[in-house]
Amino acid sequence: xxxxxxxxxxxxxxxxxxxxxxxxxxxxxxxxxxxxxxxxxxxxxxxxxxxxxxxxxxxxxxxxxxxxxxxxxxxxxxxxxxxxxxxxxxxxxxxxxxxxxxxxxxxxxxxxxxxxxxxxxxxxxxxxxxxxxxxxxxxxxxxxxxxxxxxxxxxxxxxxxxxxxxxxxxxxxxxxxxxxxxxxxxxxxxxxxxxxxxxxxxxxxxxxxxxxxxxxxxxxxxxxxxxxxxxxxxxxxxxxxxxxxxxxxxxxxxxxxxxxxxxxxxxxxxxxxxxxxxxxxxxxxxxxxxxxxxxxxxxxxxxxxxxxxxxxxxxxxxxxxxxxxxxxxxxxxxxxxxxxxxxxxxxxxxxxxxxxxxxxx
Amino acid sequence: xxxxxxxxxxxxxxxxxxxxxxxxxxxxxxxxxxxxxxxxxxxxxxxxxxxxxxxxxxxxxxxxxxxxxxxxxxxxxxxxxxxxxxxxxxxxxxxxxxxxxxxxxxxxxxxxxxxxxxxxxxxxxxxxxxxxxxxxxxxxxxxxxxxxxxxxxxxxxxxxxxxxxxxxxxxxxxxxxxxxxxxxxxxxxxxxxxxxxxxxxxxxxxxxxxxxxxxxxxxxxxxxxxxxxxxxxxxxxxxxxxxxxxxxxxxxxxxxxxxxxxxxxxxxxxxxxxxxxxxxxxxxxxxxxxxxxxxxxxxxxxxxxxxxxxxxxxxxxxxxxxxxxxxxxxxxxxxxxxxxxxxxxxxxxxxxxxxxxxxxx
DNA sequence: CTTTGCAATGCACACGTGTGCATAAGGACT
DNA sequence: AGTCCTTATGCACACGTGTGCATTGCAAAG
Numbered sequence: 001x002x003x004x005x006x007x008x009x010x011x012x013x014x015x016x017x018x019x020x021x022x023x024x025x026x027x028x029x030x031x032x033x034x035x036x037x038x039x040x041x042x043x044x045x046x047x048x049x050x051x052x053x054x055x056x057x058x059x060x061x062x063x064x065x066x067x068x069x070x071x072x073x074x075x076x077x078x079x080x081x082x083x084x085x086x087x088x089x090x091x092x093x094x095x096x097x098x099x100x101x102x103x104x105x106x107x108x109x110x111x112x113x114x115x116x117x118x119x120x121x122x123x124x125x126x127x128x129x130x131x132x133x134x135x136x137x138x139x140x141x142x143x144x145x146x147x148x149x150x151x152x153x154x155x156x157x158x159x160x161x162x163x164x165x166x167x168x169x170x171x172x173x174x175x176x177x178x179x180x181x182x183x184x185x186x187x188x189x190x191x192x193x194x195x196x197x198x199x200x201x202x203x204x205x206x207x208x209x210x211x212x213x214x215x216x217x218x219x220x221x222x223x224x225x226x227x228x229x230x231x232x233x234x235x236x237x238x239x240x241x242x243x244x245x246x247x248x249x250x251x252x253x254x255x256x257x258x259x260x261x262x263x264x265x266x267x268x269x270x271x272x273x274x275x276x277x278x279x280x281x282x283x284x285x286x287x288x289x290x291x292x293x294x295x296x297x298x299x300x301x302x303x304x305x306x307x308x309x310x311x312x313x314x315x316x317x318x319x320x321x322x323x324x325x326x327x328x329x330x331x332x333x334x335x336x337x338x339x340x341x342x343x344x345x346x347x348x349x350x351x352x353x354x355x356x357x358x359x360x361x
Numbered sequence: 362x363x364x365x366x367x368x369x370x371x372x373x374x375x376x377x378x379x380x381x382x383x384x385x386x387x388x389x390x391x392x393x394x395x396x397x398x399x400x401x402x403x404x405x406x407x408x409x410x411x412x413x414x415x416x417x418x419x420x421x422x423x424x425x426x427x428x429x430x431x432x433x434x435x436x437x438x439x440x441x442x443x444x445x446x447x448x449x450x451x452x453x454x455x456x457x458x459x460x461x462x463x464x465x466x467x468x469x470x471x472x473x474x475x476x477x478x479x480x481x482x483x484x485x486x487x488x489x490x491x492x493x494x495x496x497x498x499x500x501x502x503x504x505x506x507x508x509x510x511x512x513x514x515x516x517x518x519x520x521x522x523x524x525x526x527x528x529x530x531x532x533x534x535x536x537x538x539x540x541x542x543x544x545x546x547x548x549x550x551x552x553x554x555x556x557x558x559x560x561x562x563x564x565x566x567x568x569x570x571x572x573x574x575x576x577x578x579x580x581x582x583x584x585x586x587x588x589x590x591x592x593x594x595x596x597x598x599x600x601x602x603x604x605x606x607x608x609x610x611x612x613x614x615x616x617x618x619x620x621x622x623x624x625x626x627x628x629x630x631x632x633x634x635x636x637x638x639x640x641x642x643x644x645x646x647x648x649x650x651x652x653x654x655x656x657x658x659x660x661x662x663x664x665x666x667x668x669x670x671x672x673x674x675x676x677x678x679x680x681x682x683x684x685x686x687x688x689x690x691x692x693x694x695x696x697x698x699x700x701x702x703x704x705x706x707x708x709x710x711x712x713x714x715x716x717x718x719x720x721x722x
Numbered sequence: 723c724t725t726t727g728c729a730a731t732g733c734a735c736a737c738g739t740g741t742g743c744a745t746a747a748g749g750a751c752t
Numbered sequence: 753a754g755t756c757c758t759t760a761t762g763c764a765c766a767c768g769t770g771t772g773c774a775t776t777g778c779a780a781a782g
Binding site: 050052057068074 | 424
């Protein structure tokens with residue numbers, strides 16, 4: 001009853017030839033005479049033939065398939081990356097399997113195993129953190145892999161990566177604040193993305209170090225690391241982190257804050273509004289990511305733009321190059337500061353206050 | 362050199378049995394004696410065997426694969442749907458192919474054909490509009506398909522759907538404004554999503570009709586339909602639409618506006634701020650979608666929540682049921698109003714003005 | 723007219739897995 | 753001891769496609 005789709009064997013029967021002839025004719029092989037070739041192609045068209053890629057892949061050992069691992073599907077950061085991946089994969093006639101891990105290392109290995117079963121030609125990993133367990137696994141299965149915003153500790157031949165320069169981004173943000181005249185600049189970080197948080201914190205520190213001695217410890221606000229993998233509500237939690245930690249920085253008398261990302265910045269903005277603090281008059285705030293709605297916040301958010309789509313483009317292109325046997329180089333993309341209206345020079349009273357403070361040290 | 366992965370034949374050789382025995386042993390067939398079974402399973406483990414799903418699918422004619430078509434990958438609406446899809450597909454051990462069409466009907470048929478080649482077991486279509494061309498194609502290839510927020514015109518046996526009740530959502534929004542005392546309520550629509558725009562417009566109209574005669578034509582602002590498929594910048598364009606059309610509604614002296622979606626509402630908010638109009642004191646604004654950042658806008662946006670993730674869940678569950686041969690029913694999900702701070706009773710002066718206006722007619 | 727060469731096609735096998743059926747071995751029963 | 757049944761395994765084939773090699777037919781060259 002569920003009539004099987006037509007195969008090349010069916011076409012062969014109808015055309016009175018053997019199935020290899022059909023196979024070759026459809027692939028435009030010069031071995032087949034021109035008239036037979038076109039006759040078969042027309043016949044295939046008429047019979048509604050659709051090649052079975054499963055069988056093709058089995059034979060050719062090429063599935064023309066990519067596996068994409070992301071931490072969370074709903075997160076705008078990853079969706080932009082996904083978009084970048086699809087943009088490149090599609091024209092190259094590659095299909096892509098999508099899977100999320102939600103920062104659960106068990107799911108991580110499960111996803112990798114699934115991709116391995118499906119015989120994907122390559123794997124893209126856009127995961128916040130990647131367990132050493134699955135990194136080891138990845139390098140063992142010998143499937144070309146490109147990590148996105150995640151450097152490989154091992155497996156140099158198999159694991160490649162492309163990432164955005166977090167350190168530079170943080171420096172740009174901090175230098176922007178310095179240039180506006182701020183000297184008491186706080187950092188508002190997150191607990192659950194250790195790598196990028198560390199990089200951004202270091203970038204912030206190095207920018208500050210260029211103009212003077214280190215500030216008090218109170219200028220750096222970090223929530224305690226969580227226990228279980230939370231994954232899911234991470235982004236929402238980011239807003240809460242910003243809201244929760246703002247008072248701490250205010251108490252340290254900073255005049256500007258560099259936030260780990262835009263969602264944290266949004267949380268900080270909310271907390272400011274709740275306390276009647278006017279941004280940027282009383283306090284300057286810089287985010288990171290340049291989310292779609294950043295221009296539409298109140299005030300429009302100054303932030304560091306990450307080339308997310310480009311990240312996906314590049315990673316996928318690297319992967320395709322690897323599959324074609326070309327040598328590839330790991331890449332670092334440059335972020336850019338986007339100055340909007342959440343930053344301004346510090347208020348006069350604050351400035352004097354700070355400079356006097358500085359004088360006492 | 363690129364050593365082939367181990368197959369059941371390899372295991373069979375190592376164990377001194379035939380490959381069907383290995384196949385059965387790994388599938389826990391009762392035909393195989395317990396000791397041989399465990400011996401083979403252990404051996405498979407040791408040899409690092411990973412089944413080849415391509416070969417399995419070829420044989421069983423089940424790829425355990427779903428195809429997901431979306432209009433745009435970066436759009437938060439679709440990403441939430443995608444998340445819902447993945448949530449259900451994964452535990453059922455289905456992998457999902459992701460593809461975007463960007464509202465291009467050529468890409469649409471290309472995507473469908475790719476899925477057909479890959480022998481996906483089912484297809485999910487979350488597309489803004491779906492060309493009758495590809496709808497016909499979908500119903501012809503007999504692959505179980507579920508449309509998301511898109512009703513099928515044809516192919517009753519093959520095409521099923523699940524959607525959110527746009528009409529109801531619009532009515533809820535409009536009734537909320539009516540209840541606050543507004544009578545001059547505008548609608549701010551979009552040109553490029555004909556179906557949902559029409560539904561929401563009708564819902565808005567029916568709510569108004571329940572309390573009096575139709576308002577002036579000026580209360581309804583619709584940009585002219587675009588020419589080419591734009592897809593890509595649609596969301597950004599939504600903000601621009603809101604900004605561009607607000608003056609028109611202000612000129613019509615409305616005291617409240619129901620916007621097609623939250624991005625349009627954001628545009629309207631921006632335009633208000635630019636003109637010194639204070640929301641909700643001078644004007645109430647309601648959106649649609651309840652995007653993640655809606656609570657963090659200034660003011661926090663009153664909007665209609667769409668159960669996007671649930672939409673994906675449900676559609677996928679329907680598809681899996683179809684694959685298992687169960688009968689399924691098309692579903693309509695209910696939206697819900699989320700009252701925040703962008704709506705309030707109209708200002709006294711406005712109210713009197715309107716009632717006098719009403720009196721003159 | 724035979725030989726050589728080339729063009730076009732078919733044969734056989736491979737890819738890795740699943741399954742109906744035959745077969746072999748062994749035990750229980752008459 | 754022979755028959756029958758059960759249990760465990762192997763054989764053969766199927767899924768749909770691609771490809772090396774042999775084969776066929778035909779024309780050109782000797």
